[in-house]
Structures are given as C-alpha cells and as structure tokens.
Amino acid sequence: MPELPEVETIARGLAPLVVHRTIASLDLRYTPIVKDDPDRFARKVPGHVITRVWRRAKLLILDLGVDFHLVFHLKMTGKVWVPGQGIQPDKHTHLIFDLNDGFRIFFQDQRKFGYCALFDEPGLKNWSFFADLGPEPLEMPTADFIEIFQQKKGRIKALLLDQKNIAGIGNIYADESLFMAGIHPETPGWSLGRQELARLHSCLQEVLCQAIDAGGSSFRDYKNALGYAGMFQEKFLVYGKKGCSCPRCKTGIETRKVAGRTTCFCPECQKLPNPR
Known part of the structure; x- marks a missing residue:
C-alpha cells in the first residue's frame, strides 16, 4: 500500500x-x-x-x-x-x-x-x-510525538501503524524508523523514555524525507504522477530483508507478526527490553 x-x-x-x-x-x-x-x-x-x-x-x-x-x-x-x-x-x-x-x-x-x-x-x-486522523509526522513537534506515545500500552510498531495516533505511516517506514532508532517493534510504548521517543521521531522524519527525495518505494504497483517507479526500495535497511545481514552488526534479520503485519528487525540492534 x-x-x-x-x-x-x-x-x-x-x-x-x-x-x-x-x-x-x-x-x-x-x-x-x-x-x-x-x-x-x-x-x-x-x-x-x-x-x-x-x-x-x-x-x-x-x-x-x-x-x-x-x-x-x-x-x-x-x-x-x-x-x-x-x-x-x-x-x-x-x-x-x-x-x-x-x-x-x-x-x-x-x-x-x-x-x-x-x-x-x-x-x-x-x-x-x-x-479521526492523527497529526502529520513531518509537521508535529517532538514534544507532541512524545506525549502521544509515552502513555500508550500497545506495542510501538502497532502504535505507529494506528492512523489515529499518527497519520500516514505503514509497514515499510515503521520498520525502517524503528531499526534506525534501535527500538524493538514489540516494545510497549509506555516503556520508552523521552529520549528514546525523541530519537524515534527524529528517525521517522529522516526516513520519510529520504523516501520522498527518492520518489517513494516501488514493488509491484506503485508509480508516481508520471508513471515512473520510486527508488527508495534500494535503500531499505531491514524491510523485506529477512535472512540478510544487518547493515550494522551483520546479525541475520528476523521477522515476526506485529499488529498482523510481517515485521522485519535485527534481534541484536533492536533488543526487546525486560518488562519492568
């Protein structure tokens, strides 16, 4: 999508x-x-x-x-x-x-x-x-991002996909931003500190801007207004990379289902924190 x-x-x-x-x-x-x-x-x-x-x-x-x-x-x-x-x-x-x-x-x-x-x-x-749409991630202040997610009980990947929390984020950019921020996709929102959420917001904005500059990501169907494919899929770090080496630590990229979506992550760079 x-x-x-x-x-x-x-x-x-x-x-x-x-x-x-x-x-x-x-x-x-x-x-x-x-x-x-x-x-x-x-x-x-x-x-x-x-x-x-x-x-x-x-x-x-x-x-x-x-x-x-x-x-x-x-x-x-x-x-x-x-x-x-x-x-x-x-x-x-x-x-x-x-x-x-x-x-x-x-x-x-x-x-x-x-x-x-x-x-x-x-x-x-x-x-x-x-x-019911949430705020735009490229327009919202970091403080607002932190306020939205720090009290949520759901897993952070699911929270990012919920369009009522934040608008426009899907599977690709949730996975990519969570990897950039070093956050496991199943981490509960409430367990993330302000610095971690600020870093996630920054990484989310960075990956969205990079993707826009590259014309989006194309797989089977997406084309731009002139009918041309995007190029950001060539820069994916973890999305769609199951079994490939992590670009940071060379551990194999793993997948699991989060919020019903196949989720790609590095088990070494994105460790799931122990419950408090």
Whole structure:
C-alpha cells in the first residue's frame, strides 16, 4: 500500500501538471470505484478548476474550486497519474478525467480496493475517516510525538501503524524508523523514555524525507504522477530483508507478526527490553 512518501510524491508531481486546469468531462468505467452516487459524481465534478493537489495521511486530495474536494484512497494497488501523449487506458483504468487542454488523469487499480469520493468542505471535515486522523509526522513537534506515545500500552510498531495516533505511516517506514532508532517493534510504548521517543521521531522524519527525495518505494504497483517507479526500495535497511545481514552488526534479520503485519528487525540492534 502506498504510504506517506508515495502519496506525497504523487501529489507533488501531479500539482504542476493539473493545477489551474479544468475538468471538462469524465469517463467512469467501473462505478464501484466511486464511493458516491455515480450520477451525482458524474454531474458534480465536470466544470470545476483544480486549484490544489495535496496529501493528508495516505489520502490524495484534489481541491475543485472552493467548494469540493476529490479524494483518492489508493489502498494496495491504486495509481493516479497523467499519461503521456498516445497512452491509452488499460483494463485496470476505472476512472478518467479529461482536462480542458487535452491532459488526462487516470485512476487505475488492479485489485479494485481503492476508491474516489467527492466531498464538500463540511462533508470532508465530518467524514469519520478523515476527522479521526492523527497529526502529520513531518509537521508535529517532538514534544507532541512524545506525549502521544509515552502513555500508550500497545506495542510501538502497532502504535505507529494506528492512523489515529499518527497519520500516514505503514509497514515499510515503521520498520525502517524503528531499526534506525534501535527500538524493538514489540516494545510497549509506555516503556520508552523521552529520549528514546525523541530519537524515534527524529528517525521517522529522516526516513520519510529520504523516501520522498527518492520518489517513494516501488514493488509491484506503485508509480508516481508520471508513471515512473520510486527508488527508495534500494535503500531499505531491514524491510523485506529477512535472512540478510544487518547493515550494522551483520546479525541475520528476523521477522515476526506485529499488529498482523510481517515485521522485519535485527534481534541484536533492536533488543526487546525486560518488562519492568
């Protein structure tokens, strides 16, 4: 699933291509991809100027004028991109926005788990999924990060994945930041001291910024706004490295399930503390 760096990369790449352009028409090829009444969606969207492209957590948002927000959740295999001249939609292209100057926006999703929705301003603010999102990790002060996690009883990996605690973090960047901080993924949040949490926040911000600079991480499906793969997967320290040597101590990387997700860590560099 695209996480914060991937969606941020898409938003930054999409903005100069589509902002100030008008959606002239749309082609809805698979109606369940829209979490709305299809007829209302097809009637309301055309004619609006795209005024802003931005990200909140793992959501990609296009502002339409001052009245509406076009929201995409990419889930596991969704892609929102601007194809080059002559590129035709394939069977996984479920929604096409035709812009006023010949540009198009494709929404593709091989597994059809992603969706698009149209909200007005009150509707977006009152949408429970949006309203319940935690703060953005690249924007929050360290003191706020510490306050959120130091009283939590859950395991720190699970706490990082909980979008109500902090927005946009998924499996990749939780594993990478915990390794950088030297924290075992099953460590209870309450057992971490202020210095440990401050270090984790710093490492989380560092790995997110590195990933954004590299255009995100690509495996099977993720592509940026122009259809190109990201490069951060070439810099992974532990994620997906089961059986490989730790880049620090050469111990074999291990995996276990945490919060239902396969979790990669070094048992030597990330020791689980004894319970108090």
